[in-house]
Amino acid sequence: MKELSLNILDVAENSVKAGASLTQILLTERGNVLVLEIVDDGCGMSEDVVRSVVDPFYTTRTTRKVGMGIPLLKLACEQTGGSLQISSVTQEADPVNHGTHVRATFYTDHIDFTPLGDVSSSVLTLIQGHPDTDFLFRHQKDGGVVELDTRELREVLEDVPLNSYDVMQWIGGNLQEQYEELS
DSSP states (O other), X not given: OXXXXXXXXXXXXXXXXXXXXXXXXXXXXETTEEEEEXXXXXXXXXXXXXXXXXXXXXXXXXXXXXXXXXXXXXXXXXXXXXXXXXXXXXXXXXXXXXXXXXXXXXXXXXTTOOOOOOHHHHHHHHXXXXXXXXXXXXXXXXXXXXXEEHHHHHHHHTTSOTTSHHHHHHHXXXXXXXXXXXX
C-alpha cells in the first residue's frame, strides 16, 4: 500500500467485521519511531489464526483466496527495521476481555518508510461506513495530541447518526483543526 493510512483502514475494517463495538486507532510518534496500534473488542482470533494472518495465502474471505492486509503491514514495518506483533483473545476464552491488539513499529528515518498519508480520511471513511461502531482515534506527537472519540460524540448528538452529512463535515473539520494546531 502506498500509505499507512490505507493499512489502518484495512486492519480497522477487520476489527469491525470481527464484531468490535469499539476499535481504537492509536498512533504515537516519538523522534524517529512511529508506533501504530489497533485494538478492538471483537470476537478475537485463536492462536492458530494469529500465526496464520501474516501469511498472504491465508484469508477468511470467501471472495478471494489471498489476504494481503496484515502481510503488507508486516512488510512495511520490517522494511524500516521495525516489527509487527499481534495478540488476541477469543470470546470463548474470555467472554469479557476478548479482542485483538495489532502493534506495528516503524522507523520513520529509514529510506523505505511508507508515508503515513491521510489518516483523517481513513477515520472518516470508517465512521461513515460503520456509524453504529465506536472508534477512538488518537495521534500523539511530540507537539501534542489529535483525538476523536465517537462515544463522546454520541452523548452530545443523542439521536443524530454519526454518518449524517453535517456530522461528517464537523468531524473532518475538527480533525483538520487539531492537526493544524500541531504544525
